[in-house]
Amino acid sequence: MGAGTKPLRADAARNRDKLLAAATQVFGERGLDAPLEEIARRAGVSIGTLYNHFPTRDTFFAAIFPDRLAALDRVIESALADADPWHGLESFLSGLFAVQARDRGLNDAVVREYRLALDASGVCQNGFEQAMEIFERAKRAGRLRADFEAEDLVTLVWAVSQVIRETIDTAPDTWRRCLTLFLDGLRARPEPETTPATPHPGAGPG
Amino acid sequence: MGAGTKPLRADAARNRDKLLAAATQVFGERGLDAPLEEIARRAGVSIGTLYNHFPTRDTFFAAIFPDRLAALDRVIESALADADPWHGLESFLSGLFAVQARDRGLNDAVVREYRLALDASGVCQNGFEQAMEIFERAKRAGRLRADFEAEDLVTLVWAVSQVIRETIDTAPDTWRRCLTLFLDGLRARPEPETTPATPHPGAGPG
DNA sequence: CCTGAATTTGAGGGCTGCCTCAACTTTCTG
DNA sequence: CAGAAAGTTGAGGCAGCCCTCAAATTCAGG
Numbered sequence: 177m178g179a180g181t182k183p184l185r186a187d188a189a190r191n192r193d194k195l196l197a198a199a200t201q202v203f204g205e206r207g208l209d210a211p212l213e214e215i216a217r218r219a220g221v222s223i224g225t226l227y228n229h230f231p232t233r234d235t236f237f238a239a240i241f242p243d244r245l246a247a248l249d250r251v252i253e254s255a256l257a258d259a260d261p262w263h264g265l266e267s268f269l270s271g272l273f274a275v276q277a278r279d280r281g282l283n284d285a286v287v288r289e290y291r292l293a294l295d296a297s298g299v300c301q302n303g304f305e306q307a308m309e310i311f312e313r314a315k316r317a318g319r320l321r322a323d324f325e326a327e328d329l330v331t332l333v334w335a336v337s338q339v340i341r342e343t344i345d346t347a348p349d350t351w352r353r354c355l356t357l358f359l360d361g362l363r364a365r366p367e368p369e370t371t372p373a374t375p376h377p378g379a380g381p382g
Numbered sequence: 383m384g385a386g387t388k389p390l391r392a393d394a395a396r397n398r399d400k401l402l403a404a405a406t407q408v409f410g411e412r413g414l415d416a417p418l419e420e421i422a423r424r425a426g427v428s429i430g431t432l433y434n435h436f437p438t439r440d441t442f443f444a445a446i447f448p449d450r451l452a453a454l455d456r457v458i459e460s461a462l463a464d465a466d467p468w469h470g471l472e473s474f475l476s477g478l479f480a481v482q483a484r485d486r487g488l489n490d491a492v493v494r495e496y497r498l499a500l501d502a503s504g505v506c507q508n509g510f511e512q513a514m515e516i517f518e519r520a521k522r523a524g525r526l527r528a529d530f531e532a533e534d535l536v537t538l539v540w541a542v543s544q545v546i547r548e549t550i551d552t553a554p555d556t557w558r559r560c561l562t563l564f565l566d567g568l569r570a571r572p573e574p575e576t577t578p579a580t581p582h583p584g585a586g587p588g
Numbered sequence: 589c590c591t592g593a594a595t596t597t598g599a600g601g602g603c604t605g606c607c608t609c610a611a612c613t614t615t616c617t618g
Numbered sequence: 619c620a621g622a623a624a625g626t627t628g629a630g631g632c633a634g635c636c637c638t639c640a641a642a643t644t645c646a647g648g
Contacts, residue, residue, distance in 0.1 A: 601638085
């Protein structure tokens with residue numbers, strides 16, 4: 177698995193790059209269901225060429241997202257390196273959702289990967305289990321509710337992904353508020369301070 | 383506005399009823415984006431007839447959902463009638479989401495209405511404000527976090543609606559778990575008991 | 589420069605869904 | 619029961635998106 181692929185002709189390589197760039201852009205703007213013809217158009221290449229290089233939508237995903245999702249590994253690592261398990265957990269979720277909120281394609285991709293991970297069939301199995309370790313650690317430290325499970329992480333991602341989808345254009349920080357609610361709950365707490373400070377993001381119309 | 387509408391011919395009235403029944407069914411199964419031609423097919427009526435009676439998708443919604451959404455007013459009422467403001471709040475959310483989880487169309491419709499209500503343009507303004515009163519009451523009683531706002535209710539509905547969408551076929555009670563997390567938060571609590579008893583619904587594979 | 593192989597092209601066929609309208613059928617009224 | 623009004627029909631036009639393939643083009647090596 178090194179140089180098993182024959183070198184592409186110059187123009188082909190150029191087109192492939194243009195396609196990948198366009199796809200990244202289009203998926204980012206429109207999500208994973210974006211029309212492939214839009215990608216070809218934006219790449220300045222015919223639809224036939226697109227299918228030459230990427231016979232299916234999934235080949236696009238495979239070319240684009242693994243790297244970008246792997247970037248989340250660093251978020252996980254740094255969360256696990258945090259001395260405070262709860263703070264690590266918070267920073268993992270913030271980091272994850274911040275990435276999702278920057279790109280509709282990534283938002284969809286994360287949902288997809290986590291769903292697959294739960295079915296025990298994902299490529300991302302690895303990343304998911306690493307992420308769960310963040311939660312297990314916080315649990316052991318008595319900071320995370322004891323009944324938290326892998327399903328809950330997936331549920332959390334589903335929930336927040338939709339908040340991101342709904343607000344990405346008009347109030348793209350709303351997910352922070354949602355995360356605060358998830359972390360602290362709706363119930364009033366004895367202590368006046370809950371999470372340091374995550375007030376409402378600028379969602380107000382007036 | 384009483385009998386301003388000329389009486390429909392017998393066959394027309396029959397078809398209208400068939401269309402409404404079919405639409406209710408189809409929207410329920412497929413959500414508000416379901417193809418209108420499927421509705422005509424299931425009603426045993428031509429697509430032309432469908433457009434005769436309901437020139438736009440919205441006229442369908444207007445004919446179907448107001449009543450069903452109004453059924454939620456009873457949920458709200460009974461929540462407000464609850465002696466315990468927090469328990470009322472819980473029962474409102476449970477009631478709302480239970481309704482959403484039973485019908486994809488209603489799930490979509492609730493999301494739509496709440497979004498509009500926030501834009502101050504919804505028909506449902508009324509119901510939304512009534513719902514908010516549940517939260518205000520719980521706040522006054524010191525049971526709900528003091529910074530809860532209307533935006534948070536909408537966010538909550540967005541979040542849970544997605545969990546419902548993702549799980550409605552395979553584990554339709556998952557939203558309960560999501561609600562528990564919202565109510566109590568992820569953080570471990572000093573008291574051992576949080577919410578009476580909402581363990582994981584039967585989502586586990588094994 | 590020439591040639592063969594690699595690559596690109598884009599018209600076109602297929603599908604689904606939206607919507608219209610001229611021709612046809614049914615109901616109602618006198 | 620006839621005629622007019624009301625209602626129904628479904629083919630067909632439009633649009634978006636998917637995907638294919640024969641013909642045309644471009645590249646790379648001799």
